[in-house]
């Protein structure tokens with residue numbers, strides 16, 4: 535492709551987005567290293583994660599999809615109130631499958647990370663654990679990344695996929711301030727606001743709870759979402775809290791207290807309460823975490839540092855679209871980099887200003903969708919957790935009227951939006967399709 539052989543990308547964070555970014559670069563023939571602060575990449579952290587069809591298509595394109603072990607396919611969504619009243623039931627998941635040929639997949643965060651990690655070419659040398667990024671020096675021809683263990687790593691650019699409390703984002707903010715200040719203030723305190731706290735949990739062998747359902751049970755200030763397969767059930771129970779900046783790490787005791795205080799909530803028909811589910815939850819993997827909402831204003835600095843994933847946009851688990859949004863950004867950035875490097879003549883590296891322009895194009899391309907996703911997340915939670923009287927009215931009455939056809943609204947509003955999902959432009963691929971046309975396609979192998 536004519537790319538410089540010396541161009542090297544440093545990725546901070548081996549979460550789902552960092553590993554997907556690594557795959558995208560690997561497919562473009564770009565050298566990379568992934569730095570992960572934890573001692574292990576594949577570990578039990580978190581519970582269920584949703585893979586939306588556009589993301590499933592990307593995972594299929596890079597050959598990772600079939601390696602995800604435990605995949606649960608749902609059919610229906612059931613909305614309830616926490617007194618057991620069923621508000622509505624409709625075949626959301628079947629509609630998606632019909633439209634795209636891919637189903638929404640429920641799986642575990644661990645299984646996704648394991649599939650991305652084990653299929654990444656050269657993963658044992660290129661993914662470094664116990665490597666916490668703490669500081670970055672900008673050089674004329676690249677970056678020097680300092681790790682908390684005292685080591686340094688040199689590269690051409692740093693991509694910060696290091697999550698909602700991104701050290702890379704903080705470093706960018708410091709560098710901007712040192713360079714004379716900036717209107718965009720992207721520190722944790724101002725950009726990522728904690729408005730919710732929630733438990734991610736898993737129950738093995740959920741016998742007696744109808745499989746194939748996505749149950750969503752609510753009352754003012756609470757929302758429980760539960761995906762039930764034949765042999766596993768994943769859930770997230772969200773509670774509203776007063777908006778605040780910063781970070782809290784909850785202990786197992788605090789998680790237990792949080793769960794027991796909500797034990798009375800009915801979360802599925804036939805009187806099933808959260809207390810019943812908590813009693814059967816695998817306590818080793820259950821976590822209580824804050825859920826933030828926010829979008830950074832400045833995603834790149836000096837043509838050398840750029841953000842992707844939760845470091846750049848954070849939405850709650852309500853829409854199941856957090857990983858999807860980060861994956862779309864990773865794909866967009868990879869397309870920009872591959873394009874830039876493929877036009878590079880000779881062995882030299884692209885200049886910082888060329889890289890800066892590529893990063894700017896990436897931000898311009900992804901910012902409107904990111905802002906729209908954040909606004910939609912805020913509005914959806916207002917409705918599904920009855921955050922205001924308007925939200926309550928919409929959720930409890932307006933959308934429940936017999937003449938409101940949820941399936942039709944979903945087909946005309948959500949499906950066209952989902953059909954705009956990006957793919958890697960340089961990886962030949964046909965993939966699956968359904969009744970809705972994917973707007974962005976890549977040529978098949980023989981056409982390239």
Ligand SMILES: Cc1cc2nc3c(=O)[nH]c(=O)nc-3n(C[C@H](O)[C@H](O)[C@H](O)COP(=O)(O)OP(=O)(O)OC[C@H]3O[C@@H](n4cnc5c(N)ncnc54)[C@H](O)[C@@H]3O)c2cc1C
Nearest residue numbers: 547549550551571579580581666667696697843844856857
């Ligand atoms: C522990 C944990 C559990 C989660 N559980 C769920 C879940 O059950 N369901 C769900 O839908 N979503 C879950 N999420 C969120 C979900 O993973 C993200 O919203 C989404 O997938 C985007 O992922 P990401 O890779 O951008 O960020 P993250 O998933 O947050 O990954 C960031 C990675 O960067 C690493 N990192 C952070 N700082 C540094 C540093 N300074 N140097 C090097 N590495 C660093 C972290 O250890 C982590 O591996 C969880 C996130 C975390 C961190």
